[in-house]
Every structure is written in C-alpha cells, then in structure tokens.
Amino acid sequence: MNKTMYEKIWDSHLVHEPEGGTPLLYVDRQLMHEVTSPQAFEGMKLKNRKIRNPHSVLATMDHCVPTKKEARAVLTDPIAKKQIETMAANCKEHGLNLYDMESPNNGVIHIVVPEHGFVHPGMVACCGDSHTATHGAFGALAFGIGTSEVEHVMATQTLQQKKSKTMLVKVDGKLSKFATAKDIALAVIGKIGTAGGTGYVIEFAGEAVRNLTMEGRMTLCNMAIEGGARAGLIAPDQTTFDYLEGKEFAPKGEDWDAAVAYWKSLVSDEGAQFDAVVELKAEDIAPQVTWGTSPEQVINVNAPIPGPNDFSDKIKSQAAASALKYMGLEAGQSLTDVKLDIIFIGSCTNGRIEDFRAAAELLKGKKVAPGVQAIAVPGSYLVKNQAEEEGLDKIFIEAGWEWREPSCSMCLAMNGDQLAPGQRSASTSNRNFEGRQGKGGRTHLLSPAMAAAASVAGTFVDIRDWD
Amino acid sequence: MQPYKKHTSIAALMDRSNVDTDQIIPKQFLKKVERTGFGIHLFHDWRFLDDGITPNPEFELNKPAFQGAKILVAGDNFGCGSSREHAPWAIEDYGFNTVISTSFADIFFSNCFKNGIIPIKVTPAELDALMDEIRANEGVEFTVDLEAEKLTTPGGIEIKIEIDAFRKQSLLEGLDDIAWSLKHEDKITAFEEKHKQQLPWLWK
Numbered sequence A: 001m002n003k004t005m006y007e008k009i010w011d012s013h014l015v016h017e018p019e020g021g022t023p024l025l026y027v028d029r030q031l032m033h034e035v036t037s038p039q040a041f042e043g044m045k046l047k048n049r050k051i052r053n054p055h056s057v058l059a060t061m062d063h064c065v066p067t068k069k070e071a072r073a074v075l076t077d078p079i080a081k082k083q084i085e086t087m088a089a090n091c092k093e094h095g096l097n098l099y100d101m102e103s104p105n106n107g108v109i110h111i112v113v114p115e116h117g118f119v120h121p122g123m124v125a126c127c128g129d130s131h132t133a134t135h136g137a138f139g140a141l142a143f144g145i146g147t148s149e150v151e152h153v154m155a156t157q158t159l160q161q162k163k164s165k166t167m168l169v170k171v172d173g174k175l176s177k178f179a180t181a182k183d184i185a186l187a188v189i190g191k192i193g194t195a196g197g198t199g200y201v202i203e204f205a206g207e208a209v210r211n212l213t214m215e216g217r218m219t220l221c222n223m224a225i226e227g228g229a230r231a232g233l234i235a236p237d238q239t240t241f242d243y244l245e246g247k248e249f250a251p252k253g254e255d256w257d258a259a260v261a262y263w264k265s266l267v268s269d270e271g272a273q274f275d276a277v278v279e280l281k282a283e284d285i286a287p288q289v290t291w292g293t294s295p296e297q298v299i300n301v302n303a304p305i306p307g308p309n310d311f312s313d314k315i316k317s318q319a320a321a322s323a324l325k326y327m328g329l330e331a332g333q334s335l336t337d338v339k340l341d342i343i344f345i346g347s348c349t350n351g352r353i354e355d356f357r358a359a360a361e362l363l364k365g366k367k368v369a370p371g372v373q374a375i376a377v378p379g380s381y382l383v384k385n386q387a388e389e390e391g392l393d394k395i396f397i398e399a400g401w402e403w404r405e406p407s408c409s410m411c412l413a414m415n416g417d418q419l420a421p422g423q424r425s426a427s428t429s430n431r432n433f434e435g436r437q438g439k440g441g442r443t444h445l446l447s448p449a450m451a452a453a454a455s456v457a458g459t460f461v462d463i464r465d466w467d
Numbered sequence B: 001m002q003p004y005k006k007h008t009s010i011a012a013l014m015d016r017s018n019v020d021t022d023q024i025i026p027k028q029f030l031k032k033v034e035r036t037g038f039g040i041h042l043f044h045d046w047r048f049l050d051d052g053i054t055p056n057p058e059f060e061l062n063k064p065a066f067q068g069a070k071i072l073v074a075g076d077n078f079g080c081g082s083s084r085e086h087a088p089w090a091i092e093d094y095g096f097n098t099v100i101s102t103s104f105a106d107i108f109f110s111n112c113f114k115n116g117i118i119p120i121k122v123t124p125a126e127l128d129a130l131m132d133e134i135r136a137n138e139g140v141e142f143t144v145d146l147e148a149e150k151l152t153t154p155g156g157i158e159i160k161i162e163i164d165a166f167r168k169q170s171l172l173e174g175l176d177d178i179a180w181s182l183k184h185e186d187k188i189t190a191f192e193e194k195h196k197q198q199l200p201w202l203w204k
C-alpha cells in the first residue's frame, strides 16, 4: 500500500495496539523547558520512577528568562526564579542535558534543538509545548503534550496516542521576493482557519515549500499548530541533510550514510492518499498581516481591514466584530494608517539568523520612527553570536533597535517584556490572542522584513513598493 | 493512584451549574512547581472570605455536615473552561474521588481518570433525586461500587455507572496511565531492541 510520510513514521513507532484501547507510540526525543515540566518531575519523584532514557532529553530555559543582561544575573521575580532553580535541580538529579541561562547554547527550545541536530527525520519527538510542531520541518513527527503526558514519556518513553488524519497542503510555484515562509503560514491559516487542521497532521509540499531553507521550513511547521493541526511535516531532502551534517547530535561516519538512506525512504509514496488536500499558488501570496485576535484573521498588507459584514458565517462575523473592538480598529481601514507602539522580532517562529538578516537588509541606513520602541531578541546565543559576527547587531542598534539576550520574551510576555493595555505591536511571533503580549495589548503578526519596515514607518508598509 | 475501592461516603451538594476550572482552581495558584497541595486552594475564591484565610460560612462545602465528603454532587456542565490539569489535582487532593453531574466538559472528564476520580454522568431526573436526598438529610452517605457499576443511596436510589472497560480496570487497579503502559514494558523493551538495530545512531 502507498503510505504517507506520517503513516510511515507512525507505523515504525507503534509499540503496542491493544484491542479497544489507545495505541502506544514510541518517543525518540523529549524536549523540555521550565514551565510545563515541574509537576511531571514531581510525579516521577512521588512514584520513585526513573527517566527511562535520559539521553533522549534536551532541556533549556526560555519562557521566564529576562532579555536584559543585568536582569538575567539577578532574577527579581521570585516565581520565575523558583521555576528556573527547580528546572536546574531536576535536570541535575536525572542527569539531563540542560542549556541553562549561562550556557553558550541557551535559547528558545525550538531554536536550540535544531541548532544541535537533536531531532532527525523519521523521529517521534514531543514537548510540553504546542510549538513542538516546528521540528516537523525535518520530517520528524513532533507535537505538544500535557503535563501528565510529559511524565508518561519520561517514565515509559511512549505515549498513548490516537492516530491522526492526514492533510496535504501544496504550495506550487515560486514565492515573490517579498513573501516568506511566515506569509505562507499565515496565508494557509487564513484559508483553512484555526480549526481547519484539527484532527490532522499536515504535510507541506510543493515547489515553494521545497525551495524554503530549513529556517523557513521551521517557521512554516511552527505555525501548523495555529491551524489546529497536531503536527506539520516536510519531507526531508538535500536541504535537510546539508543542514544536519556535522551538527553535534547528527549521525557521524558510516552512520551518516545509513541514516541518509533511511531518511530518503520516509517521503510519502507516489499516489499515497491524504484525507484532505489544500492547494495554494505561491505567486498569490502577498506579505500578510493579522488584523484580529486569531491568526486566521489575516489579510494581504494592501487589503482593507474586513468587518462583520464581510463574513457570511455567523460565528466568524461575530468574532470579527469583537476582534475589531478589542484591536481598536474599524472595518475598511487601511493597515498603512495604523500607528504602532512596539515592534518585536524574535520567538521560535522568527528568531533565527535568516530572520535577522532579512530585517537588517531593510534597516540598513534607516531609523526607527519617533515614539516607536523596537526590540530584537535572537532565539539563541548561537543566533546572537552569528548575527554579531555578521555585524547585524550594529545595523539594528544604529537604526535605533534594542539588541537583547535570547528568550521567548514578548511572544508570551511571561518574562517582563510586555505590552501595556492599549499598546499595539507588530510582532514576528505566532499568537495574537487577546492579552497574549500583555493584558489589553494589541498584537499584529507578520514577517521579520515587514516588522523591520514597520519600525521605520511607525505603521505597516507594503514592502513590495517601499524604498 | 490509589485503587478505587467500593466506598460509602458523605455526598456534598453543590447546586451550581457551569462550575468552571477557573473557579475550581483560580489562576493565581498555577505557578506552583508541584502537582500536590492544590487541595487547600480548591474553590478558593468561593471558599474563603476576602482575607483569603477565613472560611466563608455561606459556601456549601464549608458546612459541617459535608466535612470529609468524598462524593461531590454538582449541577450541569461541570469542569468547563481552561484545560488546566490543576483542576482535578485540586479536587483529588481535597479528598473527593467521585463527581456526579449531568454533564462534564471533555478535557476535564478525561483528566479525572488520569487522577483517580470517577466522573459519573446521570440524567437530570436522577440528579434532582440525588440532590433532594442530600437536602433532606445533609451528611447522608452514598455508596459507590465501581466493580458492580452501581451508585446506591439509603433512600433507595440506584444508578448504573457508565464507564468503559479500560478506564474501569485502570481505576480498580489504581493504575495510572503510566502504570498501565509500564505493564507493557516487555513490549517497549523489545521495540527498543529492534529500533536500536535499525537506527543505531539514535543511541550514540
């Protein structure tokens, strides 16, 4: 039978399929951060259980970590401090590999894991974090789980899982110079809706996806979860192999050749059946900006902001009305008239080296608009160092941006970086929910290049005709 | 998880609908790094007066007759709202092992089984009858016999407990999901052996 990549990975990880019960799926890699793991560790302790395979774990500290050097040295938030200390103690006790705040490898979990080649094609990987979908970029089945499940994986190296349906999202043709992986992601979510992928694992394919770099593929799979999908997947190819080769946890020597041969066998078979197929033309994808409080409330930057009357579906129409109210916007308004307070480039969606390169390209010789605060938060120290080697930090700083230390930062505003009520941001992160970046804060999602241009203009700009 | 044994215990009455997980365990208590110890915060905002320590005499679970209750009888749609697993953690830690209502929110429902709690769904008529019996005789004890799938009361009410075979077995044996999966440890080990041969680099 012709199989999809998802089915191949699923079948190769099935440990047990009890009659009438939920299948047990083997987990190759577990990723951890300080917020969703403490209760799982406590559960292990209460039951006197050991982590079955400590080598399968990579941990970091990212959510509560401040982005200012001084603040990192002395944590003032006692709760953040406790979480950080607990994480360190747990990792020490169980012998886990932790990139703590002082480590040169520290950064956001979904940035540091690929940097070290920890997740490979064909693996099953999970983490108590929904954006684990990022690692699907390598052709690994990677998804977020709850705290009880984190403990379950620690103790058994398996998960009780129900099989998902499969969706193929095909983006044919070539992207324009100004459209990025982020724009593909937002355009797909705009098309299928935030619940469109519920119950599915999405495989992204087509020429425009093939042409993405690994960084771009990670951005795309990262956002699969915002389309409701359990995970995103992209078939491994030469781009994948080139990225992984030589990385710390990548196979070496003879193993490398065997691994590549195996990885090549994972791609979906010709004629494999998907439960749903969605097609987009890359040429049609313009730079995207969200206008509402859900990632599906997104438009081309040059389109007017829609209103309740633009939606025939009653629930969507009501959602539009309440989103406009919360966002302080009006139907028909142009995004290029909307004034911005804060610009954020960072997060596990767009905190990689390419993202800072793309932004710096547009920032060269320009200045941040008066009254606008612009914050660049590299996703990891490796990204930060690389950017500094290339002199990107200077471009940002000279343009009036703040160049900070790695963290999740304003993506979820748990570390002190946040919007004040009513403040409006242009952000390269992944969620524009009410209050996500601070109570009453208004978030617009977009690509790094669009964010850079917005910082200079103080409003959104169509970078296709911007000089 | 403790094995779920047949028990006869006080049934506490909470005549409210749509009790959400924010009420069960308010968000200011989510930042703990432990899973235990949430019981003292159960229903915090209802249970205590504004000073946060003095028990609110108006709150039903503070009634002397309901102290030591293991069974909670509540209105429709219990456990709605946020998916926080802290909610069943708090309920269990407080001492309840049974919640009876006409309906439960999905995630809360399945989270209960992971934490040794049976959520029992009854019809609206059955719920009324159970509530009436408690009102008439506060401190009355109901009997839950999971093995026989039966809830009985001194007033003669008998209700069949609907539960799937796998969940029933797990509760009876006190197996949490982890313990259940560990029963298949031989299969996990066999899988690992095979996996190691096929993909040896994963283990280096």
Ligand code: SF4
Pocket: A062, A063, A108, A109, A110, A129, A131, A347, A348, A349, A407, A408, A411, A412, A429, A430
């Ligand atoms: S950057 Fe944002 S989405 Fe990514 S792991 Fe951190 S909080 Fe989650």
